[in-house]
Amino acid sequence: MSGLSRFYGYVGRVLRVNLTTREVRVVELEEGLVRAYLGGRGLNVVRLYYEVSPGVNPLSPENKLFFGVGPVVGTGFPLGARLNVTAKSPQTGILGDSNVGGHFAPELKYAGFDQVVIEGRSSRPVYLYIHDGAVEVRDADGLWGMRVREAYEAIRREVGDPGVQIAVVGPAAENLVRFSGIFFNRSRPAARTGLGTVMASKGLKAIAVRGDGYVEVAKPELFEKLVEEVEFEVYSHEQYWPRRVMGTTRILMAANKIGVLPGKHFTEPEVPYAFEVSGEMLALRYNVKNRACFSCVVPCSRVFVVKRFSECFISEGPEYEALAGMTVRIGNKDLDKALKAIELVNDLGMDVISVSEVLSWAMELYSRGVLSREEVGGLSLDWGDMEVVMELLMDIAYRRGFGDVLADGVVAAAEKLGKGLEIAFHVKRLEMIQADPRGLKGYGLGFAVSSRGADHLRSEPFIELSDDPEVGLMMFGEPEATLRLGVRGKGRLVAYYENLCALVDSLGVCKNLAENMDILNYQKVAKLVEAVTGMTLSVAEVEAIGERIVNLERVYDVREGVRREHDVLPERFLREPLKVGASTGHVIELDLMLDEYYRVRGWDVRSGIPTVRKLEELGLRDVVEDLRRMGLLPG
Amino acid sequence: MxxxxxxxxxxxxxxxxxxxxxxxTHEKVFSTSFSRIRVIKDDVIGMDFPIVCQQCVQAVCVSVCPTGALYVGSDGVVRLERMKCVRCGKCLDACPYGAVFKDPVNGFPLICDLCGGRAVCVMKCPTNALSLYPLTEVEVVGVEGLGRRYELALTEFGKLLERWGVRVRVK
Incomplete structure (x- = not known):
């Protein structure tokens, strides 16, 4: 490795704000951490690991909230606009982590920081205005209680600059609804794992950023060449136009075709009305304009208009998770009403995935007569009744009646009611996304082992949808690896893409470029890191960074009590075969895949704890010591 | 223009x-505060509005410049002679399009110079939203007898065509 004469690609500064003492510190970014973790997600998790001790209450002042940006962000690299937010999760009690696009991440860098660390708790509501290397802690008494859009507009007016980028939490977060997100300029949330709840628990309503700074790259000619190559590969990619027209909403029809939709709480993997609520329908009747994240050449976000007299509105989105969540998962066939519900979920500041699970879980129990009308607060919780849904969304956000039962997540709701735990679809208390793992086995394994609970974006083994055995043979030495219904080779598949996800989350690049379009591979990442930062890393060293992050996250979770027995999927997916659609007859053979996964990872197969050998190989000696002290090292 | x-x-x-x-291209650093084109955005209504120099023939920025630092070159492009500029900011205030920006480091005005005819913003634009006008001109022949409604439509559609870098000339 060559030396970093200066922090090319980075600003070189970290902002620490203690809300209890109002102390603000600007510290230098540590070169050692950058070399080992790059930035973004990696930089966040290493600080979380060392600064937030095990057992800390996630909603106490001792928890910390990290906003990390990678070296690629703010350069003109395509799809390089991601921000990573991390804390201990109040939803799961383990790693809380969420990644978001938009324009906030580059603005934070231009404002002078690679990372912001929020510590302590303010006794009064405040918001931060970070600009040009400094920060103001401003009074937010008047903002507390405002919904997402209202708060965004109020702060924008107060700052008086249309270029300001604002992260806000909504009323749900203020009421400590466990699945509240942080919303960036209204429509882009870091929603998973309850990070908005952490932010609100600190008395922090919002963070506004604006800056006139800049980012320099180490090797401009190499960088320009690389950008041109990537542009060409993007523009000539077969997924470019579908993504531009529909974004991720195109997945709804695709998922219907292969029988993996979450229809009526994962009982209808295929629905006859899919087209009526599809991305195709949005493109046909609703979308008016494309939008993109900063420096992105795939404008996959869409502005849409609902043209229903007296109920018309304009907004941006949705993505597949929200779309399927507010349509098929809860049995709703009315697209207008789904869009309105999504708008409300966002405006209240909640994670639409978790919301879709608590709603559909309650609806299934209600439809089977397990929950009575009295138990659900007198509501008629019928599939697809959107009037009831709208009411319940408000009740969840403001913790009223049955909404209060649901506001701590599906597991807590089942525990409170003493029923329904067997159909609470979660992993490690994080509610499951909109895909049935019985028909997407790599994804299923990914949900089970993900460091933040049931989520696809830790691994995103999109390539298994290719159903091309030659790819599997070539990449993983196992043809089944890239067959969606295959079992063998999935451990290798998931481990490979988990490492890549960790790496691109740390660079600040979008997963569409790496996992979905398969353009940004390890070779290109090595070149990109060299062009941007000047560090010359071998392909193996680059891969090791991703693997190091995944291992550190695992140890963090292990420290909080996670073992192999927590790497599970709900019973329905393990035992009940799908009855209709193109994945009929399938369950998910999780144990077989897990064994392979731990072996590939170099983790103990029985406990799921990383081995000393693996941790030392990745340079995590301190971590080995920690595990030894806690008596967590297997034999 | x-x-x-x-x-x-x-x-x-x-x-x-x-x-x-x-x-x-101009400053060798990646930033949004050193660019000569700026997108004004509103995330509530999905507004994205790029602001860039219109290269006015009777350029107000040039006429208000007290030192003659701003001038229209022989190619018709507004240019800045830095040696003469006193950084008074009059050009920033005068531009009716808001298309003169201030360098946040040294205070000099930033104005589009079309990159010598191969404007990098146009070349790089991922959605073909930017064109270097006039790219081309199209002639429509013999439309006089087609009536008032046709004329009206042509006028309005012509405005759209202009956004695509095509000017309609009625012959």
């Missing part, structure tokens, strides 16, 4: 690729 960058608002995605690459 002379040769200038035109914008098709319906296509602009607000990605600001033009901004970062403009900044890099």
């Amino acid at each position: 002379g040769l200038h960058v035109v914008v098709d608002l319906s296509k602009c995605s607000g990605c600001r690729y033009c901004e970062v690459w403009c900044s890099f």
Whole structure:
């Protein structure tokens, strides 16, 4: 490795704000951490690991909230606009982590920081205005209680600059609804794992950023060449136009075709009305304009208009998770009403995935007569009744009646009611996304082992949808690896893409470029890191960074009590075969895949704890010591 | 107006690729505060509005410049002679399009110079929202007898065509 004469690609500064003492510190970014973790997600998790001790209450002042940006962000690299937010999760009690696009991440860098660390708790509501290397802690008494859009507009007016980028939490977060997100300029949330709840628990309503700074790259000619190559590969990619027209909403029809939709709480993997609520329908009747994240050449976000007299509105989105969540998962066939519900979920500041699970879980129990009308607060919780849904969304956000039962997540709701735990679809208390793992086995394994609970974006083994055995043979030495219904080779598949996800989350690049379009591979990442930062890393060293992050996250979770027995999927997916659609007859053979996964990872197969050998190989000696002290090292 | 960058608002995605690459081309750093094109955005209504110099023939920025630092070159492009500039900011205030920006480090005005005819914002724009006007001209022949409604339609559609870098000439 060559030396970093200066922090090319980075600003070189970290902002620490203690809300209890109002102390603000600007510290230098540590070169050692950058070399080992790059930035973004990696930089966040290493600080979380060392600064937030095990057992800390996630909603106490001792928890910390990290906003990390990678070296690629703010350069003109395509799809390089991601921000990573991390804390201990109040939803799961383990790693809380969420990644978001938009324009906030580059603005934070231009404002002078690679990372912001929020510590302590303010006794009064405040918001931060970070600009040009400094920060103001401003009074937010008047903002507390405002919904997402209202708060965004109020702060924008107060700052008086249309270029300001604002992260806000909504009323749900203020009421400590466990699945509240942080919303960036209204429509882009870091929603998973309850990070908005952490932010609100600190008395922090919002963070506004604006800056006139800049980012320099180490090797401009190499960088320009690389950008041109990537542009060409993007523009000539077969997924470019579908993504531009529909974004991720195109997945709804695709998922219907292969029988993996979450229809009526994962009982209808295929629905006859899919087209009526599809991305195709949005493109046909609703979308008016494309939008993109900063420096992105795939404008996959869409502005849409609902043209229903007296109920018309304009907004941006949705993505597949929200779309399927507010349509098929809860049995709703009315697209207008789904869009309105999504708008409300966002405006209240909640994670639409978790919301879709608590709603559909309650609806299934209600439809089977397990929950009575009295138990659900007198509501008629019928599939697809959107009037009831709208009411319940408000009740969840403001913790009223049955909404209060649901506001701590599906597991807590089942525990409170003493029923329904067997159909609470979660992993490690994080509610499951909109895909049935019985028909997407790599994804299923990914949900089970993900460091933040049931989520696809830790691994995103999109390539298994290719159903091309030659790819599997070539990449993983196992043809089944890239067959969606295959079992063998999935451990290798998931481990490979988990490492890549960790790496691109740390660079600040979008997963569409790496996992979905398969353009940004390890070779290109090595070149990109060299062009941007000047560090010359071998392909193996680059891969090791991703693997190091995944291992550190695992140890963090292990420290909080996670073992192999927590790497599970709900019973329905393990035992009940799908009855209709193109994945009929399938369950998910999780144990077989897990064994392979731990072996590939170099983790103990029985406990799921990383081995000393693996941790030392990745340079995590301190971590080995920690595990030894806690008596967590297997034999 | 002379040769200038035109914008098709319906296509602009607000990605600001033009901004970062403009900044890099002129200043060798990636930023949005050193660019000569800026996208004004509103995330509530999905507004993305690129602001860039219209290369006015009777350029107000040039006429208000007290030192003659700003001038229209022989190619019709507004230019700045830094040696003469006193950084008074009169050009910033005078431009009716808001298309003169201030360098946040040294205070000099930043104005589009079309990159010598190959404007990097236009070349890099991912959605074809930017064109270097006039790219081309199209003649429509013998439309006089087609009636008032046709004329009206042509006038309105011509405005759209102009956003695509095509000017309609009725012959």
